[in-house]
Amino acid sequence: MTVERESTSTSVVDPGPTWGEYYRQMSLIRAFELRAAEMYQRAKIGGYCHLNLGEEATVVGLMAALEPRDYLFTTYREHGYALARGLEPGPVMAELFGKTTGVSGGRGGSMHLFDRKVRLLGGYGIVGGQIPPATGAALALTYRGEPGPNAEAVMCLLGDGTTNIGAFHESLNLAALWHLPIVYVIVNNGLGMGTPVDRSAAEPDLYKRGCSYRITGERVDGDDVIAVRDAANAALTRARAEREPGLLETVSNRLRGHSVVDPAKYRSKQEAERLRALDPVHAVRARLIAEQVLDEDTARRIDEEAEARVDAAVAFADASPDPDPATLFQHAYATAVPNAPHRLPADPVVPVPELLP
Amino acid sequence: MSASSVIGTSLTMAKALNEGLRKAMEDDPKVVMMGEDVGKLGGVFRITDGLQKDFGEDRVIDTPLAESGIVGTAVGLAIRGYRPVCEIQFDGFVFPAFDQIVSQVAKLHNRSAGQVKVPITIRIPYGGGIGAVEHHSESPEAYFAHTAGLKVVACADPSDAYWMVQQAIADDDPVIFLEPKRRYHAAKAEIAAAPTPLHQARVIRPGTAATLATYGATVSVALEAAEAAAADGTQLEVIDLRSVSPIDTETVVDSVRRTGRLLVTHEAPLSFGPAAEIAARVQEQAFYSLEAPVLRVTGYDTPYPPSRLENEWLPNLDRVLDGIDRLMSY
Ligand SMILES: Cc1ncc(C[n+]2csc(CCOP(=O)(O)OP(=O)(O)O)c2C)c(N)n1
Ligand SMILES: [Mg+2]
Numbered sequence: 001m002t003v004e005r006e007s008t009s010t011s012v013v014d015p016g017p018t019w020g021e022y023y024r025q026m027s028l029i030r031a032f033e034l035r036a037a038e039m040y041q042r043a044k045i046g047g048y049c050h051l052n053l054g055e056e057a058t059v060v061g062l063m064a065a066l067e068p069r070d071y072l073f074t075t076y077r078e079h080g081y082a083l084a085r086g087l088e089p090g091p092v093m094a095e096l097f098g099k100t101t102g103v104s105g106g107r108g109g110s111m112h113l114f115d116r117k118v119r120l121l122g123g124y125g126i127v128g129g130q131i132p133p134a135t136g137a138a139l140a141l142t143y144r145g146e147p148g149p150n151a152e153a154v155m156c157l158l159g160d161g162t163t164n165i166g167a168f169h170e171s172l173n174l175a176a177l178w179h180l181p182i183v184y185v186i187v188n189n190g191l192g193m194g195t196p197v198d199r200s201a202a203e204p205d206l207y208k209r210g211c212s213y214r215i216t217g218e219r220v221d222g223d224d225v226i227a228v229r230d231a232a233n234a235a236l237t238r239a240r241a242e243r244e245p246g247l248l249e250t251v252s253n254r255l256r257g258h259s260v261v262d263p264a265k266y267r268s269k270q271e272a273e274r275l276r277a278l279d280p281v282h283a284v285r286a287r288l289i290a291e292q293v294l295d296e297d298t299a300r301r302i303d304e305e306a307e308a309r310v311d312a313a314v315a316f317a318d319a320s321p322d323p324d325p326a327t328l329f330q331h332a333y334a335t336a337v338p339n340a341p342h343r344l345p346a347d348p349v350v351p352v353p354e355l356l357p
Numbered sequence: 358m359s360a361s362s363v364i365g366t367s368l369t370m371a372k373a374l375n376e377g378l379r380k381a382m383e384d385d386p387k388v389v390m391m392g393e394d395v396g397k398l399g400g401v402f403r404i405t406d407g408l409q410k411d412f413g414e415d416r417v418i419d420t421p422l423a424e425s426g427i428v429g430t431a432v433g434l435a436i437r438g439y440r441p442v443c444e445i446q447f448d449g450f451v452f453p454a455f456d457q458i459v460s461q462v463a464k465l466h467n468r469s470a471g472q473v474k475v476p477i478t479i480r481i482p483y484g485g486g487i488g489a490v491e492h493h494s495e496s497p498e499a500y501f502a503h504t505a506g507l508k509v510v511a512c513a514d515p516s517d518a519y520w521m522v523q524q525a526i527a528d529d530d531p532v533i534f535l536e537p538k539r540r541y542h543a544a545k546a547e548i549a550a551a552p553t554p555l556h557q558a559r560v561i562r563p564g565t566a567a568t569l570a571t572y573g574a575t576v577s578v579a580l581e582a583a584e585a586a587a588a589d590g591t592q593l594e595v596i597d598l599r600s601v602s603p604i605d606t607e608t609v610v611d612s613v614r615r616t617g618r619l620l621v622t623h624e625a626p627l628s629f630g631p632a633a634e635i636a637a638r639v640q641e642q643a644f645y646s647l648e649a650p651v652l653r654v655t656g657y658d659t660p661y662p663p664s665r666l667e668n669e670w671l672p673n674l675d676r677v678l679d680g681i682d683r684l685m686s687y
Contacts, residue, residue, distance in 0.1 A: 046664025047490035098665040109490045109663055125492045126449065127422055164421035165453065192422050194398040200421035266398055325669040332659045340658075 019293050022064065022225050023284060024302050026056040029080040030281045031306040032089055035314060036079060036096055040260040045096045049110045052080035054255035057280040058187055059084050061228025065236055066155055071119045073134035073156045076111035078123040085118045089313035099320035106323045128167035131156055135171040138182035142243065147181070151240040154182040161192020163206050175245035176213040183235040183246040187222065189254035194266040210247035222252030223280040253278055363519065363548050371541040373515035373548060374404050377522040378442065382412050385440060388526055391418040391427055392444030401446055402482055402541060424454035428479065432461050436473040440526055448483040449492030462531045463506030477531045482538035484574035484624050485671055488664045495661050496625035501533045502602035509601040510555060511535035511573030515545065517599065520552035528555065537574035558605035560612065564594035567618035567684055570609055570635060572598040575622050575672055582677040591685060601631050609635060610642045617648035620680050622672045627655045649687035654680040
């Protein structure tokens, strides 16, 4: 049976070690993303650079639910996920810088973070490109292990705008038909570039879009780290134990433009101000202090520590070597290909006979 | 501003395209534009800026994120008498629509024994050199040129941009229209009073020592190379092919008969690229005129590299000049 529900935020701040840890991660992501924007503007980062600003609570909640044994496929807006998954800020920043010490060897850049060790199987720059591969990774799990509470599962992130591309629908159908242990998470930040959800989706209640595939859908407040974590946990539990795919929609805000170069002129000034007031990092910080889970000093220490880690990440990225042009031809193929058409830069395509008069 | 008034004025390529699209919409009420954020926002490169405001939401359609849906619905519009112009935001995003393009756009006319026409224009900002990465810097022309039923053209200067986009839209066949995005704001140039035929190549710099043929993004590189070579006393003839498919072989062969040497350059990777096709045709038709093998200076046979290696990967001035040296010393 299909269940759709909108869960409202009921979480109360329970004191305990988790809150400090969640705030620490949110603060780190915030500091990292603000610095990434700055480094982009200083031309240290090439390509395009999409930030998780405004999505910190969603990121931390989702990653709190994901076990180390699970697999993660993300969009191009994925720096925060890599950090919350436990990757060091240095190699992540180095990847943004295109340096050889980056998590993808400088090959992927901001949109294509990859780290097998933490089972981050890629950021994907093509909208929807991650969804069928994630579905296939879930299929692979069904060959390897039995369902159960300790089984592995896949989490596949996508944006609101991405629910309109065919790959999403093909994948949901396959996942439901084949009973795959996967949770698709729609990170609804209200916009696909400049287009609001209700202008792009015929069913703007995105969590309902699993309906025709009989996939359980749920919507949570993406600014509520506990609600996100618990909803993700519930969906992952079903995926592990019952091999039922899930669809989770988190609702949050994109605090800035689509990418660092987007001035977001399509957004009114009032709207931008409204969003700033809803900033989830500030909200969580204020709430934790108000409810005396953290004191101001501890919160400040956490923020300073985040800044220091990001300082170190930038220093590491800066000091790391640029890729050697000779490596251009590595990894085009996984095998030694006879007669491969590779050529080193400046190698003549047709060698000039040496002894011509 | 009425579009006809831009003739004789100096525009950037971006503005020229915008004016050309505007003129096409004024001239034919059946022309409709569709794409992601092309309306209110005017497209990420602002090429359709202001068109929705002036022609309405029915004629400049903001679509959801669905390239296959965009091109596929354009097919339906086209076979019912409209002239859709689809904007693909970046080169690498055309592939979700690849199935519709090669299976339907290219073939419906043939499959229906001529009962329907598919006058679609698919605009693709293409090519590298803007510090972007994979998916945002690619040159996919060979995929399309390999498909019978599609025409593939690339503009290289503002005047051609203005005229060629209108010619593509007015054409009853589907046209893949490549816009070298790094040239959008590169330089202003005057809009000519009349267009060159869409599939005709043009000698843009006469010369005698060798022919340098290219199109789109690398035309400016070729002109720079010719300038540098001239300083060394080598007069290169530069041809802007303008059309990748069909190729105006005659203009190239005619030039090679005079110069005896040919270098072809493009950003698309080497193997099975347009330069290979041109080399084949030239050796077929001008074998006895050739004093050296036809050389190719192109992107390498790898995925588009990260931005730090982009300059090494692209056929830049140094690489083209190196190719000329090899061509001349053969
Ligand atoms: C196939 C394809 N088409 C278009 C794009 C350009 N593009 C990148 S992100 C994006 C908007 C996606 O919006 P959404 O899914 O809501 O994710 P968000 O960026 O808001 O996180 C677009 C149109 C792309 N990367 N790939
Ligand atoms: Mg979005």
